[in-house]
Structure formats: C-alpha cells, structure tokens
Amino acid sequence: MAWFKKTKEIKPEKKVKIPEGLWVKCDNCKEIIYKKEIEKNLQVCPKCNYHFRIAVAERINILADEGSFVELYADIATTNPLNFKDTIAYKDRLAENKKKSGINEAAVYGSAAINNRPVILAIMDFTFMGGSMGSVVGEKIARAAEKALEEKIPLITVSSSGGARMQEGMFSLMQMAKVSAAIAKLKEADVLYISIVADPTFGGVTASFAMLGDVIIAEPKSLIGFAGPRVIEQTIKQQLPENFQKAEFLLEHGMIDMVVERKDLKNTVYKLIEHFMPREEEKGM
Amino acid sequence: MAYYLDFEKPLEELETKIEELKRLSDGNEIDLSSEIRQLEKKAKDMRSEFFSDLTPWQKTMIARHPERPYTLDYITMMVEDFLELHGDRRFGDDPAIVSGIGKINGISMAVIGHQKGRGTKERIFRNFGQPNPEGYRKALRVMKLAERFKMPVVTLIDTPGAFPGIGAEERGQAEAIATNLMEVSKIKVPIVSIVIGEGGSGGALALSVADRLYMLEHSVYSVISPEGCAAILWRKNGELSLDDFSRAADALKLTTQDLKAFKIIDDIIPEPLGGAHREPETTAKRIAEYITKALETLRTKSTAKLIEERYKKIRKIGSITQT
Numbered sequence: 001m002a003w004f005k006k007t008k009e010i011k012p013e014k015k016v017k018i019p020e021g022l023w024v025k026c027d028n029c030k031e032i033i034y035k036k037e038i039e040k041n042l043q044v045c046p047k048c049n050y051h052f053r054i055a056v057a058e059r060i061n062i063l064a065d066e067g068s069f070v071e072l073y074a075d076i077a078t079t080n081p082l083n084f085k086d087t088i089a090y091k092d093r094l095a096e097n098k099k100k101s102g103i104n105e106a107a108v109y110g111s112a113a114i115n116n117r118p119v120i121l122a123i124m125d126f127t128f129m130g131g132s133m134g135s136v137v138g139e140k141i142a143r144a145a146e147k148a149l150e151e152k153i154p155l156i157t158v159s160s161s162g163g164a165r166m167q168e169g170m171f172s173l174m175q176m177a178k179v180s181a182a183i184a185k186l187k188e189a190d191v192l193y194i195s196i197v198a199d200p201t202f203g204g205v206t207a208s209f210a211m212l213g214d215v216i217i218a219e220p221k222s223l224i225g226f227a228g229p230r231v232i233e234q235t236i237k238q239q240l241p242e243n244f245q246k247a248e249f250l251l252e253h254g255m256i257d258m259v260v261e262r263k264d265l266k267n268t269v270y271k272l273i274e275h276f277m278p279r280e281e282e283k284g285m
Numbered sequence: 286m287a288y289y290l291d292f293e294k295p296l297e298e299l300e301t302k303i304e305e306l307k308r309l310s311d312g313n314e315i316d317l318s319s320e321i322r323q324l325e326k327k328a329k330d331m332r333s334e335f336f337s338d339l340t341p342w343q344k345t346m347i348a349r350h351p352e353r354p355y356t357l358d359y360i361t362m363m364v365e366d367f368l369e370l371h372g373d374r375r376f377g378d379d380p381a382i383v384s385g386i387g388k389i390n391g392i393s394m395a396v397i398g399h400q401k402g403r404g405t406k407e408r409i410f411r412n413f414g415q416p417n418p419e420g421y422r423k424a425l426r427v428m429k430l431a432e433r434f435k436m437p438v439v440t441l442i443d444t445p446g447a448f449p450g451i452g453a454e455e456r457g458q459a460e461a462i463a464t465n466l467m468e469v470s471k472i473k474v475p476i477v478s479i480v481i482g483e484g485g486s487g488g489a490l491a492l493s494v495a496d497r498l499y500m501l502e503h504s505v506y507s508v509i510s511p512e513g514c515a516a517i518l519w520r521k522n523g524e525l526s527l528d529d530f531s532r533a534a535d536a537l538k539l540t541t542q543d544l545k546a547f548k549i550i551d552d553i554i555p556e557p558l559g560g561a562h563r564e565p566e567t568t569a570k571r572i573a574e575y576i577t578k579a580l581e582t583l584r585t586k587s588t589a590k591l592i593e594e595r596y597k598k599i600r601k602i603g604s605i606t607q608t
Contacts, residue, residue, distance in 0.1 A: 081547065081604035082538050086518040135603035142600065164486070164508050166517065169538050170549050173486060173508040174602040177494050180466035181599045188471070204508075206459035207447075207487045212467055226459040226487075227449030235449045245454060253455050 026050050028221065042262045051219045051262055053199060055101070056108045056125045059158055063266050064112035064121060071110040073143060076136050084167040093129065093167070101127040106161065107137040109144040114156075115270045117279075120148040123158045126200070131161030133205055134168040138175025141209055145182035145193075154192040154273050159210040162228075163203020176208040183212045192276045194269055197224050197247070197256065215272055216256040217265070218247035224256075290346050292335060299328045332559050339503070341534035342527075345511060347503040348482045349445075352562040354569070355414075356383050356398030356441045359481065362569035364389055364396055370427055372419075376456060379420030381412045381448070382492075384427040389439065390577045395431035397424045397492060398441030398481070414483075415448035418461035421491050425465050432474050437580050440492045442480040445510065447488030462491040469494040470599060471592055475583035477576050479554065480504045481561070484539075496595050497579040498549075500541045501568070502556040506549075507539035549602060 024035045028050035038045060042062060043052040054062075060069045084090040098104060106129055109122035122144040124131045133141075141157065148155035164172040186193050195213025197206075199222035207226055210216075218224060225245040233240060243249045250256045260268050289297040303324050310317040339347070347353070360367050360383070367387030372378040384397040401414035424440075431438050447458055469476065478495035484506030500506060509517075511533040512525070519529050538544070541553040554575050557564035583591065 077606045079604045079606060082536065084536055086536075135605045139603050139605050166509050166514055166537075168604065169508050170506060170544055170547065171602065171604050173490055174549060174599070176463075176487060176490055177466050177470070177599045178602055180463060181470035181494075181596055184467045184470045185596075187467075204487055207462040207491075208466060209463070211457070211460040211463040225454050226447065226462070227454065232449045232451065232454070236451065238451070240451065244451070253457070255457050255460060 027052070044262050049220055049261070051199060051221065053126050053160065055127060056103055056123045059123045060112070060121070062262060063156070063158070063269065064114060064119075065116065068113035069110055069121065070112070071108055072147070073140065074104055074108070076139055077104070078135050078168060080168075081135075081171055082167065082169050084169070086167065090167040097128045101125055103128060105136045105140070106131045106133070106165075107140045109140045111147070114266060114273065117270065117273050118151070118153045119273070120144050120151070120153060120155050121158075122155070124160045124198075124205070126160040126162075129165065131159075131201075131205070132163060132165035132167075132172070133161060133175050133208075134165035134172045135175060137161075137165075138172075138178050141175075141179040142182040145179070145186050145209075148191055148193075149186050149189055152189070152191055154194060154277060155186060156194045156196065156269060157209055157213075158196045158198055159201045159205050160198040161201055161203070161205035161210075163205060173204065176204045179209045180212060183209055187214070192273060194272055196265065196269075197222060199223055202226065202228055211255070214276070215258075217258050217260050217268065218250060218256050219265075220247055220259050220261060222247045224250055288350070288352050290343070290350065292343055292346075296328060296331050296335065299324060299331065303328065329558070336503075336558060336560075340531060341505070341537070341540050342511060342531040344503050344540050345483075345505050345530075345534050347560050348505045350560060350562055351403070353482055354561055354565045355403070355443060356400045356481070358565060359398075359441060359569050359572060360385075360387070360396060362566055363573040367396065370430075371423070373422035373426055375422055376419045377417075379412075379417050379423060380410055381414050381416040381444070382420035382424055384423055386427075386431070386436065389573050392437070392577070392580065394437045394439055394580075395427050396439045396441070397427055399444040399489070399492065401443060401482075412448055414444045415446060416444065416488060416491075417448050417450070417453045418456045418458050421447075421461040421465050424492055425468055428469060428472055428476075432472050435474060437475040437477065437584070438472065439576055440476065440478045440495065442478060442484050442489045442493050442506075443482035443504075444485045444488045445483055446485035447491070462487050465491045466494055470596060473588045473592065475580055475586075475591060476595075477579045477583070479572055479575070480506050480550075481572070485510060494595075494599065496583050496591065496598070497551050499552050499554050499575055499579075500544065500550050501554050501561055501572070502541055503560050504541065505534075505539040506544060507537050509537070511537060511539075547604075 026045040029048035031047045043054050107124045112121040195216045197218045201224045247259045364387035369385040383400045399414045402408035402411035476495040477497045478493040480500040511530045514533040515529040544550045557567050561568040
C-alpha cells in the first residue's frame with residue numbers, strides 16, 4: 001500500500017510519454033510548455049486542453065479522497081499459460097513493465113471514497129504493456145464488480161488499453177466474457193456502474209466493460225474505438241474522417257454520455273452517485 | 286476440381302493420377318482396378334499421415350479452406366424447416382451473420398452463425414464473414430426472441446473478426462459486442478456454440494458465450510490472427526514470411542487440442558479424414574449429434590441453475606496464481 005501514499009513524490013511524467021526536462025512538448029498542439037504548469041493542471045495542456053496519459057497513482061489522486069484508496073489483491077499474477085515468447089519471453093516482459101510502471105499489472109483496483117461516498121475503483125495504466133487485458137486484469141475487474149455488488153456501492157472503472165493481451169492468447173479473449181458477465185450481475189442488482197474512458201481505449205476493453213457503463217464518460221480528445229485506426233485504414237483503403245474515434249466523435253454518434261475534463265471528473269462522478277444512489281436510500285437498504 | 290492446400294500437393298498428384306487411371310479403365314478392356322485400389326489406399330494413408338500431424342498454421346489453413354462448409358451449408362444439411370430472420374430493427378440487416386429458427390433432430394431452436402461467402406460476389410456480399418454492429422444486434426434480438434419462447438440457441442462460429450470499418454465504429458462495434466457478451470451471460474435458455482472454422486477474436490466471442498462450447502477438430506480460435514500477431518511482433522521492413530505466421534500460430538495456442546487442454550472449450554468434434562469439406566454430410570450429422578446430446582443435459586436444468594453454471598463457467602476462465 002505504501003507507495004500510494006507517496007504518490008506526490010513520484011514523478012509520473014517519467015512513466016508517461018512526456019520527455020524529461022523542464023519543458024515539455026504537447027503531443028497534440030506541439031506547443032512547448034513549462035512542465036510545472038502541466039503538472040499543476042492535472043497533466044492537461046494549458047494551451048490546447050490535451051489530456052496526457054497518466055499513471056494509476058495520479059488517477060487516484062484526481063478521483064479519490066486523499067488517503068482513501070485501499071488496493072485489493074495487488075499481487076494476483078499470471079501463470080504464463082502459453083509460455084509466450086515474442087522478441088523477449090513474456091515473463092521477462094512482465095518484469096520489465098513492472099519496473100517501468102511501478103505497478104504489478106495493467107490494472108489496479110480497490111475501495112475508495114469520492115467526497116465521502118464509498119466506491120470500488122478500478123484503474124488501468126497504459127504504461128503497463130499498453131494496458132492490455134490478460135487473466136489478471138480480467139480477474140481484477142471481475143472482482144471489483146463483485147465487491148461493488150457485495151457492498152452495494154458504485155463501481156467506477158477508468159479504462160486505457162490497447163485491448164486483449166496477445167501473450168495470454170485465448171485466456172485473454174475470454175476475459176471479455178468474464179468481465180461482461182460480472183457487470184451483468186451489477187446491473188441486475190441496480191448497483192451503479194460508471195465507466196470513465198481515457199486515452200486510448202481499444203479492442204477487447206472497449207468491447208467489454210468500458211462500453212457497459214450505466215453512464216460512460218470520456219476525457220476530451222481521447223481515442224476510443226474497437227479497431228485501431230491503422231487497421232481500419234489498411235482494410236478500407238480510405239482516409240479516415242477528421243476527429244475519427246475521438247471522444248467528441250463518439251459523443252456525436254451516441255456512444256458515450258459525456259465528455260468531461262479531468263478537473264471536473266471527480267465532481268461529475270460524485271453528482272452521478274448522489275443522483276442514482278442517494279444516501280437515504282442506502283441507509284434504507 | 287478439388288482444392289488442395291500447399292501441404293497437400295503430393296496428395297493432389299496422387300489423386301490426379303487415380304482419376305486418370307479411372308478414366309483410362311472406364312469402358313476399356315484393361316483392368317486397372319487392383320492398381321487403382323492400391324493407389325487409393327496409398328492416398329488414404331498419405332492423408333492420414335498428413336492429418337495426424339498438422340501444425341497450428343496448417344490447421345489455420347484448413348479452418349479457412351475455401352471448400353470448408355459454412356453456416357448456411359450446415360443449416361441446409363442439419364436444420365429442418367429453417368426460416369431465416371433478418372434485421373436488427375435498428376439500422377439494417379447484416380449478411381455476415383445469418384440467424385433464424387428451425388429444427389435440429391426434432392427440436393425447434395434458434396440457429397445463428399457467421400456466414401462467409403463462396404465466390405467473389407457472395408464473399409463481398411457477406412463481407413468475408415466480418416460482421417458489423419447490426420449483425421451482433423440481430424443475433425441478440427433473435428436470442429432474446431428464442432428466450433421468450435423457451436427455445437434453445439445454437440451458434441456457429443466462423444469469422445476472421447468483427448469488421449474494422451468507419452461505419453462499424455460509428456454505429457458502435459465495441460458496444461454491440463460488449464452488450465452481447467453481457468446479455469448472453471444471462472439468457473434463460475440453453476446455448477450451444479460450435480466453432481466450425483475460424484474463431485477470430487472478439488468478433489467470434491460475441492456469438493460464443495455459451496453453456497457448451499465445442500470446436501470442430503480442425504477449426505481454430507484465437508485472440509488475434511497469426512498474421513496480425515506476426516505483424517505486431519516481427520514485422521521487419523514491412524516484410525513478413527510464412528515462417529513468421531507459422532511461428533505466431535504456434536505461439537498463440539489456437540488449436541482445438543490446446544484449447545481443450547486449457548479447458549476453454551468443452552469438447553472437440555472429430556472431423557472426417559481430410560477435413561470437414563471432404564464429407565460435409567458426415568460432419569453436419571456429428572455436429573447435430575453433439576448439439577442434441579448437449580441439449581438433453583442442459584434442458585433438464587432449472588433456469589436458475591443453467592444461468593448460475595454458465596456464469597461460473599465463464600467466471601473461472603483465467604490463468605492466475607490464486608491469492
């Protein structure tokens with residue numbers, strides 16, 4: 001747990017795609033910006049409002065009440081069933097990613113409070129193997145849903161993923177069915193599920209729990225889709241429309257409820273909880 | 286003319302020779318029947334040998350064999366009084382997924398499957414078996430219809446994957462698949478799913494959440510195609526070789542034997558020697574038998590038990606160290 005309390009000392013910009021140094025070039029508008037300014041702005045570009053990818057620890061700081069997050073089952077690990085080897089062996093790749101990201105897997109979940117309302121919070125980190133979903137991520141999301149169901153408190157997920165994890169083959173694919181079935185149980189029990197979709201979210205994560213939220217929120221300009229833009233371009237051999245697969249595009253096509261800036265996320269989630277699961281009713285239950 | 290895969294070429298030569306001999310002896314005084322019998326035995330042995338030791342990549346080729354029976358072929362062979370039901374009632378009708386009702390061994394049920402096309406024109410019409418969101422929504426609509434009338438559901442899986450297109454994204458490909466996964470987990474009637482050819486990732490999974498998941502012996506099921514996997518891992522200067530695909534197919538563990546060992550599928554339906562396309566009728570009959578047998582068990586279960594068992598079955602898939 002200890003490292004969560006130390007989050008303020010962690011320099012997440014080392015983990016995300018921001019280069020080191022005092023000045024940072026924005027991925028979106030290419031402006032050179034003083035790094036401290038971006039940090040102060042919750043890793044959002046003050047010039048163009050681009051939301052940089054952030055690590056789990058920062059996400060917790062932004063969404064949860066200070067010190068409220070308690071991680072659960074941090075050490076669930078894969079058994080490496082395929083003994084997969086790409087350019088390096090899968091187990092070495094995992095070790096490398098643990099070191100790089102400071103977390104054990106591409107998702108972290110636990111209990112937390114949002115303005116004193118208890119929630120179950122599950123967060124993905126794109127830094128860890130592209131946020132890919134294998135058995136561990138699937139298990140954590142399923143357990144998060146089950147915990148929310150058991151405690152009758154809202155489930156909040158924050159997705160950021162390239163999709164199913166190739167290195168665990170069909171085990172990874174099946175996680176899509178597993179997490180979706182777990183979410184189905186939440187819905188039957190009328191427990192609120194809010195899905196926050198961050199940049200980028202694709203494939204098996206979009207096509208399972210990320211798109212199943214009772215309310216789906218995306219951060220501005222996040223890329224969200226099923227197939228990756230390059231695959232689509234290669235398949236149809238056409239130029240993709242402007243804004244394609246951006247959060248605003250999904251909003252326009254009715255796929256998400258709202259696009260919310262990082263600074264307003266916590267309060268928006270809080271308001272939703274207050275509307276859908278008012279405290280009085282909770283006491284009555 | 287039969288279509289031979291690359292590794293079957295020696296067999297092609299032999300069988301062409303047999304055909305020639307048969308033509309020669311036809312209406313002739315010369316009796317070649319003993320030679321023909323001999324060669325036929327040799328061909329059979331050769332085929333047995335090839336098929337007893339297929340590599341995952343060769344299996345992938347068989348799973349995609351252009352003569353392999355597709356959903357509509359099986360429907361014609363094993364479903365009585367089939368009536369196709371069209372459309373998702375929201376946007377359109379997706380020809381890449383066929384759905385309808387009919388009888389298998391006397392029991393009325395919903396039958397839903399991916400449909401690839403044969404010949405250029407039909408392949409384009411069927412979008413090479415790659416569904417759009419409306420296909421998945423149609424499938425769910427028909428499943429829910431079956432649920433209301435207490436009819437079991439059978440799905441046949443055969444797709445390279447869900448279609449990666451602009452329209453598909455605009456209309457919510459991911460949402461359509463996710464919703465199917467969620468909704469099918471609680472459908473109140475038995476569902477039996479059979480991978481008959483290519484099980485291509487999420488586009489296949491969206492139809493294969495089931496109480497029993499079977500695969501035809503030489504079909505494959507994978508999180509990503511060997512080509513896609515190889516492209517991500519080993520693309521050098523844009524060039525990929527067959528060896529790379531073969532390596533990826535090995536690594537992905539996409540064969541029926543692997544998936545049975547992983548307990549991801551329930552059983553393997555044996556194919557006739559040389560693959561399903563050699564004896565489609567026999568294959569169809571076997572599939573129908575597996576369906577009927579599975580339903581005999583599943584139909585005795587109460588709805589609550591059926592759904593609970595399905596949940597447990599899906600829930601436990603994963604390969605983790607338990608903590």
